[in-house]
Structures are given as C-alpha cells and as structure tokens.
Amino acid sequence: MNRFGRRLAAATGTLAVVSALGTGTAQAQDSGPLYFGTGAFQCAIFADGAVGCDAPGYRLQYTWLPVPFPVNEVVIDQPWLPAHPTFTPGSDYTRPGNNPSLYEVRTGDGTWGPYVEYAGARCEAGFHGSFTCSSKGRAFSAYNYTITA
Template sequence: MKRMANMVGAVLGTAALTAAAVTFSTGIAHADPGPVFFNAGSANCAILDDGTVGCDLGGPVPVQYSFLPVTVKMNKIVISQPWLPAHPSTDPGTPYTLPGGNPALADVKSGDGQWGPYVEYAGAKCEAGFHGSFTCSSKGRSWTWFAGVISA
C-alpha cells in the first residue's frame, strides 16, 4: 500500500511540475517575439518588437497637431521614430490588423490603469483612458484619440 501511495505521489508530482512548466512557458503575456495586436474601438493596432506602434483607424480620422492650424485626416497612424511625431502610415493595406480582426485590448492587457486596461511592450504603451479616450506612446512621442479627433 505504501508503495502505491509513493507511486501516486510521484505521478502527481510530475504532473504538477509539467503543469507549472507549461504555465510558465505559455503564461507570460508577451514572451515570444513578434507584434502584439489588439483593438480599441474601431482602431486595430499593433506594437512591433522595435517599439513602433501603429493603428488602422477604420476610416479617415482628423488629426490635430499642436504646430498646425488645421487638422489632417488619416486612415492609419504610427509612431516609428523618436524625431518624428505620430504620422500617417504609408504601409499598404491594413498592416496593423490581423485577418479576422484583432483581439480586444482587455484580452492582451499587461495591466489595468486608472481608467482601464493597458498594454506595454517593447517600450511602447497603449491604454484606455478617461471617458473612452485611447492613448499610445512610444519613442518619446504620443497621441490621444478623444471625441473623434486625434491629438498628436
């Protein structure tokens, strides 16, 4: 009987170690290299390994820059260089959208901030904000989408 209990204990111990190893290898949100895709409202976004963050906006959205007196409409916005403000993406198609759409921000979140979920990856951070706003920052640059206008 004691021998049977030892065998059962050994089997259960091995199963627990295996489960722990599987959890460790798959439970880290962004352990594998590659883009992190998510959506926030009508924006499908991705954060790339180099910290570039871009979003397919789902249609033309007015973007207001502090240094321009008028808005500029964009279908895609990206932060790709520290010396350049958030700007339109020239990539063809919808490069920040997975076939079938991106998972919700809450499904890939790194944590929860004061107003909602956020994702941090490769030095970039995108987060849900106050009253439905959405902000992304990377490389010392940022933009915020609120009330139908992006401020960059």
C-alpha cells in the same frame, strides 16, 4: 516516500508551476507583433517598440497645428519623429477578421481601463473612450475622432 522521492516531486511541481507561469506571457515573449483593437483603433506593437494603428477617418493635430485632411493610420516608429500618419493602401495593422480586443491581451488595468505593454511601448484605454499610445519617447492620444500628437 523517501527523501529522494520528495525532492523529485518538489522539483517536478516547481517545474510545472514555472511552465504554467511562462505560458501566460508567451505572446509578449514572441518576437512578432502584438495585435489588439479598441474602439475604432486596430493596432500592432512590433518587437522594436514601433506602434501602428489603423484609425479610419480621424483628424490629426500637432498641439496647435491641425492636419487639413483625415488620416487612416498613425504610427510611432522613430524617436526623433512625432507620431505621424502613413499613407499605405489597406489596413496594415489589422489582421484578417480584426484584432483581439485590448481586454483580451491586456497586461494590466489602469485608472480608466486596460493597458498593454510590449517592447517598451504602452497603449491604454482611457476616460470616456479615449485611447493613448506611447513609445520611443513619443505619444499620441485620441478622443472624439481627433488624434493629438
């Protein structure tokens, strides 16, 4: 094989490797939401970094102030507003047939379990089944049917 043939083969091989690497992150490069589920949470992270989770029957508390009724959804959608419940009917953040597992869409593994990072948001499984999401300078954590924001 002459020098031109070797260069062409090397360039084609490099292109194939770059293409293969790009396919693993195709979901994260998409401008649509990234859906996932873990435990009772079915969540979506949107391209603008907003996070929403369906969490039926959870209690919500703000540090020392409990919300006096259970919530079914929690969102982080504004940098000036803490994580808060929404009250739309249905399951806004759950795809028909449920979302893929956090383990299937994870972008890495933390100390206690997998995490996913997308559009500046990070959600992760934690110690003894806890779950945390942060985005836009805000966060919420859930453990034992209580969400703390």
